[in-house]
Amino acid sequence: MKQLPKSILVEGKKYRIKQVYLQDTDDLDVCGFIIGADQTILIDRRLSLPEKWETLLHEVLHILNWRLGENTVTSLSSRLFGVLVSNDLLKI
Ligand SMILES: [Zn+2]
16 A cells, blocks of 8 residues: 655645644544644554555545534545545555
């Protein structure tokens, strides 16, 4: 599987991708986070590579539509990741 890119273009805006240690909050595991003002997507570096990709897709979906709820985004990112994997689109 490909490594995550250093940046990603989302509808003409370039977002940097940083792999960092994200702190877990009390009631939810945070795998990824978007700093909108900084155009940066943070991904927890402790995740496996497939989990990092799924998290990246998840955060991109948030960028594309801030109104989508967390459950919808999680479901869509998981299924989109499945489509990419089953078509070998994330292969090196
Ligand atoms: Zn989310």
